[in-house]
Structure formats: C-alpha cells, structure tokens
Amino acid sequence: MKLCRFELREAPGLVRSGIVHGAKVYETDGANPIAVHEADAIRPLPPVGQPGSVRYFRTSKELHLDLLDETSPIFAYLNPTSIIGPSKIIPFPTLSGAVDFEPCIGAVMAASGANIPVELADDMILGYTLAIAVALRDVERQERALCLGPGRSFDTAIALGPVLTTPDELEETIESEERGKRFALSAVARVNGVELRRGAVQDLPFTFAEAIAAASESCAVREGDLILLGPLVWPGDADEQRLSPDDQVQCAVERLGTLSLKLAL
Numbered sequence: 727m728k729l730c731r732f733e734l735r736e737a738p739g740l741v742r743s744g745i746v747h748g749a750k751v752y753e754t755d756g757a758n759p760i761a762v763h764e765a766d767a768i769r770p771l772p773p774v775g776q777p778g779s780v781r782y783f784r785t786s787k788e789l790h791l792d793l794l795d796e797t798s799p800i801f802a803y804l805n806p807t808s809i810i811g812p813s814k815i816i817p818f819p820t821l822s823g824a825v826d827f828e829p830c831i832g833a834v835m836a837a838s839g840a841n842i843p844v845e846l847a848d849d850m851i852l853g854y855t856l857a858i859a860v861a862l863r864d865v866e867r868q869e870r871a872l873c874l875g876p877g878r879s880f881d882t883a884i885a886l887g888p889v890l891t892t893p894d895e896l897e898e899t900i901e902s903e904e905r906g907k908r909f910a911l912s913a914v915a916r917v918n919g920v921e922l923r924r925g926a927v928q929d930l931p932f933t934f935a936e937a938i939a940a941a942s943e944s945c946a947v948r949e950g951d952l953i954l955l956g957p958l959v960w961p962g963d964a965d966e967q968r969l970s971p972d973d974q975v976q977c978a979v980e981r982l983g984t985l986s987l988k989l990a991l
Contacts, residue, residue, distance in 0.1 A: 728889040728983075729853060731775070731811075732768040741771060746889050771811040773855055773890035774834050777952040780804040780884070782830070782859070782876075783937045784956060785930065799932045799940040802876050804859065804884060804954070810987070812887035818971040818989045819882045822862035825969040825989070829915050829977035830857040830956030831927055833934045834890060840946035847935035848907050850947075853890035856985040857954055858977050860884075885987040886952075896981060901928050906935020915959040916976040917969070925959040927979065 728746040733739065744753040744763075751768055753760040781801040810816065819825055836852035860882040869875030901910040911927040932940075934953060941947050958977065969975065971991045978984040 727892045727895070729892065730773050730887075730889045731771040732763075733771060734763065735767060735769055738769065769811075770813065770888055772809050772886040773853075773888070774886070774950065774952070776809060777806050777834070777950050778948050780806050780809070780952045780954065781937070781941050781947075782880075782954040782956070783932055783940075784828075784954075785932075799937050801937070801941060802880075804876065805881050806952075808881055809884045809886050809952075812885060812985050813987070814883075814885060815988045815990050816860070816883045818991050819860070819862055820991075821878075822864055824863035826861045826863050827915075827969065827975050828859045828861055828957035829913065829925075829959050829985075830859060830954040831855075831911075831913075831930075831958060831979065831982070832857045832886065832955075833938075833953045835938070835947055835949055835951045835953070838946060838948045840942050842939050842942040842947070844906055844935045844939045847938040848893070850938065851893055851934060853892045854896065854982060855886060855890050856888070856977055856979055856982050857952075857956070858885040858975060858985055858987055859954075859956075860987075860989075883987065885985055887985050888983045891982050899981065906933030908933050911980050911982070913958040913977065913979045916978070918974055919976075923959045925957075927958065930955050930958070 730746050731743050742753050744751045749765050751763045782804050783799050783801045832855045834852045837850045859880055862879045866879035869877055869879055896909050899909045899911055901908045909927050913925040915922045937953055971989055974988045976986040
C-alpha cells in the first residue's frame, strides 16, 4: 500500500490519512473507509507525523575515506521540526552562498527496541519514503572545521514524501538479504526538470537493517522514528551543485514516487 497524509484544499487545517491508488486518494480512519478524493482536491502533507528523531546515515567520500570502518554505520541527527511535505515552496536560505541538496531514502519505524539484531530489524519497518535534505555547503565546511555539525548546514528543510510505501510493495525488488534487505531501485535527481545524475538504492553501503541495528546499540529507536540513508545521488566529482532562487529540485525512485521542493525568495 501507499499511505499518505493530506488536507483538503477546501478545508485546510484538518489532517487526514488515506491510501493512494491510481489518481485517487481513499481516505480512512485507520480501519474504515471515509471518502474518496481526486488528487487535485488534496494538499499533500508529510506521509508521517513529526518523528521523535531523524537519524541520517550519510555516506560520502569525504566522510568515509580512511576514517570509517564501513561495517560500522554512523549517523547524524537532523532536526525533526524542519520536515516539510512534498511540493512545498521554501524560502531561499540567504545566509549561504552554496545551497545544495541530498536525496535520500527513508524508513519509518513501526516498533521500538534497543540492541536490535540485524536479522530482526527489517520486520520493524512500517514503510519507506523519499527525502530531500537542503544542504548549505559553506556552512557545513565551517562546522567541520570546528569538528561540529551537522547543525545549521542541514537545518533549512527536509522534504518528505510523497507517500509511505509499505514493505510488501518492494518484496519483488529485493536483490539480497545477507545483511538485511537490499532493494534494486533506480534513482534520479533533477533540477528544473533537467536530469542531474542517476543512482541506485542497492549501491548504498548499508542496508536499513544494518542502520537500525547500529542506531539501537547506543539508544533505543522508537516507533515513528525516521531513518535516512543517502545521498542516493551526488552532484558529481568536480563541483557541488549550486541552487538558485526559483529552482525546483526533484528526486524520483522507482516504486516510491517523485518528491519535489522549490526554493523562492
């Protein structure tokens, strides 16, 4: 199933939940059907409520080269209050001259636990979604120089959505299960409709099961927590992507949908 949260354009402010099928949204109360809505009648919200925590298992050449043992995933905490829904317009962060973005795949926890074995972690996932984290590269460099962060460098916005895809929908894409389920899913990032770069979920160094197991060693993970793996796509080896006001960013992953956000002054 593809689960969603939304509000009706004609009745904003009331959060509703439902199931997306085709071009329609089937509103439910969690157990019973309530109504059917056309896609253009709703305003999408993040597919889950504000999580208690956001753990970002971030992979990059800078972070991992000669510094980390890739059998031991590490993570950074991001700000849960910076989460926004799909297709939102956010203010351009004028404090930075190097605005970038990182597309990720996310998993929402369905249960809580500590010291979770890798073999059991996949069964604790409620569903999968996409995320786009806005990154301020010059601020990030300042934080690293002080051995801090991420702080303001990833505090602008984390777009989440468009839906929460339940694990059964991805079963036939499983490439291996040696250290948790590894899904063979292609990813693409676009800016203003122009393809920037392609990637693949199966190329990430860690599975969600490994990430959840590692996170739960130091502190219990809780139902509703968000785990991010990424970036799915890097701008390239030469120069980081620079975004400008009015740019629209998109990340698309097969079976999970397309997530976008726009920057505006």
